[in-house]
Amino acid sequence: MPVLDVHRDEEALTVALTAEFEAPPVRVWQVFADPRQLERWWGPPDWPATFDEHDFRVGGRATYYMTGPDGTRAHGWWQFTAIDEPRSLEFDDGFADQQGTPVPEPQPTHAVVTFAADGDRTRMTVRSAFTSLDALHQQARMGMEDGLRLAAGQIDAILKEQP
Incomplete structure (x- = not known):
């Protein structure tokens, strides 16, 4: 399994996931940049995602929903705040109503994703x-x-798979 660690730091108010993949950063980058690849992994296997919108640029927005085993849909949104291909991206991440409009609770988080080369691998x-x-x-x-x-x-x- 590629996931090395998921760490909660309550003092820093963060949750961080670290994973390592047998691919260069430019390839791992694509699993965020391409909405069809993104929806194949964003969400647990029993809650697959569908991205309705994916405007992958600073200031752009993504809207999606995850569908649970019983058909329940949980809607979410991202607002991209920084993109440095293929090294990092940042986005605000929150929940939404059925029309994709942000809701105040649970409060949005701010995600920072980094891709670091380690030989032929990416962390x-x-x-x-x-x-x-x-x-x-x-x-x-x-x-x-x-x-x-x-x-x-x-x-x-x-x-x-081939990109």
Whole structure:
């Protein structure tokens, strides 16, 4: 499994995932840049994602929903705040209503994703920063840490395919 660690730091109000892949950063980058690849792994295997919008540029927005085993849909959004291809990207990440409009609770997080070359491999780190300890605990109760681990665990299969 490519996931090396998922670490919660309550003092820093962060959850960070570290994973390593048998592919160069430019290839791992594509699993975020291409919405069809992104929706194959964003979300745990039993909650697959569908991206309705994916305007991958600074100031751009992505909207998506994840569909649970019983058909329940959980909607979300991203607002891209920084993109440095293929080294890093940043985005605000929040929940939305059925029309994709952001909702205030749970509070949005700010994600920083980095891709570092390590020979022929890439170390990817996804660090989510929370606005408060309550917000971090709320998402932890929702299964964020296990969800991240399961989601990122699906990337290897995508990377083995031709882009």
